[in-house]
Amino acid sequence: MELTVISGKGGTGKTTIAMALSELAKDVVKADCDVDAPNLYLFYKGRDIKKEYFYGGKKAVIDKKFCTDCKECEKVCQFDAIKDGIVNPFKCEGCGACTLVCPQKAVRLKEEKTADVYITQTNKGIISRAQMEVGSEGSGKLITQLRSNARKFSDENILIIIDGSPGIGCPVISSITGSDAVLIVTEPTQSGLEDFVRVMELCRHFGVLTFACINKYDINDKMAGEIGGFCRENDVYVIGKIPYDDTVMKSINELKPIVHYEGSKANQAIRKMWDNIQEYINRINQ
């Protein structure tokens, strides 16, 4: 069973909630798929039991020894990545068109390391995670790798919780396709609603079972009502509503999951949401 937590908009509390749910689930494997801004692992002291290089793409390399400056490569490049015989690695998409037209065979593609991939053993189980090279591309493939690493440490009785990334692009698509359920965390703001609508459409597009969670629902009751109404119209179950709680910021800065703060309102609401999620998981498994 794989549950992916995503958000549409950044900063809505995805990681806080993914982590809280992982704490509440007994046996769980975590995958930090917000590879751009991986924050989940910060909460756990652990040991990296495996580290691998991830090659997410290729880049063109020109061997100056053979280059006659004929500019055929520049002409064919659709990405304006070659100028005066120099490849701009940030623009090159590694398609290899330049290698095909070079009469001197001076251009070749070189594999690019785009991330370090880790499996970290913590006292609270396995985390599958990555550290992307700053400015790298190809995070969709990387996420597929992280999910597959997580699966190696789980079986049908062990839940995998995936902390996804914001947005609707390739990392998010790679995080949700084939997942058993998606929990969208949203907040009651105008921008939260707009981004929620888009990411919900995305989940629908890929036909994934989708739940919603309205975080900080009480900062704008009217907006929270609008999101709730939108969910009802679209048959998305609001599985949790979590009140604004200063303890959440405290928990982040103390690097202690929110479920360990007894008096916290957010903690209580998340526990209730977990009960609801479990009920669904049980129903699916029956």
Add this chain to the structure above:
Amino acid sequence: MNIAILSGKGGTGKTTVSTNLSTIIGANYIDCDVEEPNGFIFLNPSQIKREEVQVDYPVVDSNRCTLCGDCAKVCQFHALVRTKKDIMLFEKLCHGCHACEIVCKQGALTFEKREIGIIEEGRYGNLICRRGILNVGEPMAVPVIKKLLKNFPTGINLIDCAPGTSCNVVNSLQYADSAILVTEPSVFGFHDLKMAVQLVRNFHLPFGVIINKYNAEDDRVQKYCEKEDINILGAIPYRREAAEAYSSGKMIVELPEYKEIFEEIAKRLREVFPWN
């Protein structure tokens, strides 16, 4: 002068800073966070013009194709697959590089266009506001960002980037002369700020930091900036009124206290990145 606004982490206030600052300094606003473009909610520009963003995709002429499979072999993105009876295209994986066309000996491949998003341009007073919107279900945002940044309006432009430090942000930074990093004083914000700093340093861009949701008790960002010799352009305190204004899509400079803060930031900005 193009100033990129980035953050490492989502939800730190990139859009709040970009939209409010653009009205204070009189800069055009360009929303490059094409997966979740939120700036227009606040600026609400008028006289919107729309333009499609299209990408190329190959079409195989089955009368000419001999099923040699060279096109599928050369495709680095696995967008083309040879089956027993035809060449299959996974159009969303296609980068439109034309490598398949180059290797096809039969001349069986031609290219057509399909829409993956739109660009919108409107006006907020004298300011030009532009944004790209990626269609839902499309994985690649870069072509939308590239088209959006192809021509800049004259004057100062604030580029509201996507969160993170990956290809979407890199493509926006290609066109920037300087950068503002927005962060928040939390363990998460700080962790991701360091990644953003590394990115702008790779690009050798002059940059400064704005601390949003500023909290006097937490000085980890200030200490770090001091040690790294990074300019702090300003600090925006958290207030419930500001959060409420944001949540209902209002500009926070409508609140006098915040207007003053943004004017201070604008002043500091001119000291750090002078422009005419």
